[in-house]
Every structure is written in C-alpha cells, then in structure tokens.
Amino acid sequence: MVEKRETHAPCSGTRAVHAGEERGHWGQSLTVPIAQTSTYVFEDSRAVKAFVAGENRQIDYGRYGNPTQNVAECKLAELEGAEAGILFASGMSAVTTTLLGMLSSGQHAVIMDDCYRKTAQFCEMVLRKFRIETTFVHAGDYDSLEGAIRDETRVIISESPTNPHLNVIDLEKLVQIAKKHRVKTIIDSTFATPFNQRPLEFGVDLVIHSATKYLGGHNDLMAGVVLGNAPLIGAIRDYRGILGGVIDPHCAYLLIRGIKTFPLRMGRQNETALRLARFLEQHERVKRVYYPGLECHPHHDVAQAQMRGFGGLVSFDLDADEAGTLSFIDRLQIPRIGASLGGVESLVSHPASISYYELAREDRLAIGIADELVRYAVGIEDAEDIIFDIGRALDEG
Ligand SMILES: Cc1ncc(COP(=O)(O)O)c(C=O)c1O
Numbered sequence: 001m002v003e004k005r006e007t008h009a010p011c012s013g014t015r016a017v018h019a020g021e022e023r024g025h026w027g028q029s030l031t032v033p034i035a036q037t038s039t040y041v042f043e044d045s046r047a048v049k050a051f052v053a054g055e056n057r058q059i060d061y062g063r064y065g066n067p068t069q070n071v072a073e074c075k076l077a078e079l080e081g082a083e084a085g086i087l088f089a090s091g092m093s094a095v096t097t098t099l100l101g102m103l104s105s106g107q108h109a110v111i112m113d114d115c116y117r118k119t120a121q122f123c124e125m126v127l128r129k130f131r132i133e134t135t136f137v138h139a140g141d142y143d144s145l146e147g148a149i150r151d152e153t154r155v156i157i158s159e160s161p162t163n164p165h166l167n168v169i170d171l172e173k174l175v176q177i178a179k180k181h182r183v184k185t186i187i188d189s190t191f192a193t194p195f196n197q198r199p200l201e202f203g204v205d206l207v208i209h210s211a212t213k214y215l216g217g218h219n220d221l222m223a224g225v226v227l228g229n230a231p232l233i234g235a236i237r238d239y240r241g242i243l244g245g246v247i248d249p250h251c252a253y254l255l256i257r258g259i260k261t262f263p264l265r266m267g268r269q270n271e272t273a274l275r276l277a278r279f280l281e282q283h284e285r286v287k288r289v290y291y292p293g294l295e296c297h298p299h300h301d302v303a304q305a306q307m308r309g310f311g312g313l314v315s316f317d318l319d320a321d322e323a324g325t326l327s328f329i330d331r332l333q334i335p336r337i338g339a340s341l342g343g344v345e346s347l348v349s350h351p352a353s354i355s356y357y358e359l360a361r362e363d364r365l366a367i368g369i370a371d372e373l374v375r376y377a378v379g380i381e382d383a384e385d386i387i388f389d390i391g392r393a394l395d396e397g
Helices: 013-018 045-052 067-080 091-102 117-130 142-148 171-180 230-243 249-260 262-281 300-306 322-331 361-366 383-395
Strands: 084-088 108-112 133-137 153-159 184-188 206-210 224-228 286-290 313-318 347-349 373-377
Touching: 013 067, 013 249, 013 262, 067 084, 067 224, 067 249, 084 091, 084 230, 091 117, 091 153, 091 184, 091 206, 091 224, 091 230, 108 117, 117 133, 133 142, 142 171, 153 171, 171 184, 224 230, 249 262, 262 286, 262 313, 262 383, 313 322, 322 373, 322 383
Parallel strands: 108 133, 108 153, 153 184, 184 206
Antiparallel strands: 084 224, 206 224, 286 313, 313 373, 347 373
C-alpha cells in the first residue's frame, strides 16, 4: 500500500502550485480569479458597523487588501515557512515600508555595505531626514557588526547573498548577536529565494524579497514581499495601508502564475550558474569569480551549510580595463544588457556603469565595484548555449 504523504518539502513544486489556494475558485475556475476592484461594498449599514467592530473579515478598500493578493501572500508565506506575509508594489516599497514601520526618530539600524544601492540610499537620504541613523558594516565582519550596535539600535538588515559580490551571511551567528542585544533582524533574501534558503528557520525576524526577480520570474512585473510572524506583519500591514505601496490585483495574479513554475526555474538557474561559475573560474581572461557555490568563495562553507542551491547570479572580474570589459559585454549574444535578474531571459550588467554610476570612482572601488566587474544573471536558456556564448566573447577579446 502506498503511504499517504502528509507534508511536502518546504519549497516544493507541489506547494508552489497549490499553496494558498482553495479547491474550487469562483465559478469553478481552475486558476485564481483576478478581483479587479478598488472597492468592496456592504449589504447594509449594520454590516458596516459589524465590519468596524471587527466582527467580519471583509475588506473595505483596495489599499488594505484584495482576494487575489491574499492568495499570493498565503502562497509565499507557505513557501517561506512564515506565519504571514504582505505584498507590496515593488521590492523597494517592501524595504522602505518595513524600515519606516520599525524605526522611530532617534533610533539606529545596522546595515551591510554590500547591499542594493537604493536600500543604502534610503538609509542615507530618507531615514537620516527623520533622525534615524544607520551604520554600514562589511558583510561577514561579525566583530564590526556587534561593535556597531548601540543602545538605540533596533534593526540589523542585510541581504544574503549580497549584491553584487554574493557574500553570504552566517544566519546563526547574525541571530545570536542580534538576540544578545535585543535587536530585530531582517534578511533581504531576494538572491536566494525560499527555494535556496529559509532565514526564518534560523530565527531571523523578517524576510524580504523583491518578487520582481525569481518569484515573478518573467521580467514582466514589479512586486515585493515581507514575511514573518503575524504580529510583526500585521504592524507592517498598517503602515502599508498608510504609505500605500500596495500591489494591484492583476499583478498579484501574474505573481501567482510565476510562482507556480518558480521551483522548476530556480533549480535550473542554480545548476546553470554553478556550471557557468566553474567555467569562468578556469578561464585565463577572468581574474576572479564571485559565486558562493565555488570552493574558493570566502563564504562557501556557510553557504553550503545553510543553502540548498547557490542562486542564478554570477559576478566576476575580468582581466581587462573598463573599455575591455564593456566590449566583452557588447560581444555577448544571449543576455541582454539590463540591471535586473531572476527572469527567464539572461541579463548582464556592468555595475560600475549602471547601479553605481553616480558614485565617485574611488568610493565605488572602496566597496569592490571595480571597472572590470561584470554581473551575469542566468535565465533558463540552455547552459551549453550560455557557456558557449560567454566563451566566444572572452576568446574574441
Ligand atoms: C537585493 C534587492 N533588494 C531589493 C531590490 C528592490 O526591488 P524592486 O526592484 O522590486 O523594487 C532589489 C532590486 O534589484 C534587489 O536586488
């Protein structure tokens, strides 16, 4: 007799397809209906009174929620192993609303230097205006991290892996330090996704994803999500209702559709990126490869211990100057030049020219954004084709 399986693997294909969905949608539709509405109505005035008294769970207005969006939030919460999740109109909306919700004037946050440029700018330009200070520490330097914590520190926020050098934070160590000082931890896990890493299992308080990337997966939507325990997510939900960064119902549907194939894509992107990293590692025109799946990566052991796969992004320094690097990028035929990642189409970027163009050269060199640094985000094209294309572009230089 076949034993009945009660549970599925944490971020399995089965969960990605079915989690968060009731059996039998409206009109017996197989797919999740798009509730394309801004407003929800009440049967009579008594229903309004019951609603404001918290006696029914109806939604009243689209900025506070939407049935299509609710399915996407529940699906993502199950994949991440979270009690609750909340969706936003972009990853940046998720980051900014969360930090504004958790920090007050006079408080302080610690953040890693190797992080998404706009997150750093939000700290330097926006939080500072509200007298919320941030200290940047080098990703992986736990003494500096602990040393940066003050009485007023409320939050430590980091990506893992980080952008673009793919540093991997030791989540156990991070949580240990944070708990000792009663500080909350937030991991932006965009580059890992719940397929490769589940930070909540290590005691991290909140996980953020730019769902624009692997979760949506088709380079055709913008979304962000925050996941964690219900009280924290509830508090952030109140801030979203005020700040207004809500995802629209059609976009929530596209995200649900993307999530259904996400484990398939992620498994393939993990494999292709590892093969690409190994190819680049032995190529004479490549000076250094940043990929946590390589034994030479400084955080390989941590990555091996806490990740299931190492993601679809490979960064590398060419043995070339800036002009040589740009002409290498222009010789590539498969990836388009673009600043995003995680979709079915491969994308390549030159961080010095795009994400960091407004930094003075010495400032960007100080954080490792070299003239010869290339960021390659693999799509789902065949690994052989991607490697052939890159090999040709290197050899022709
Ligand atoms: C690690 C990381 N976090 C957050 C964001 C912001 O997400 P979005 O572009 O969806 O606003 C990005 C965007 O590239 C990112 O790479």
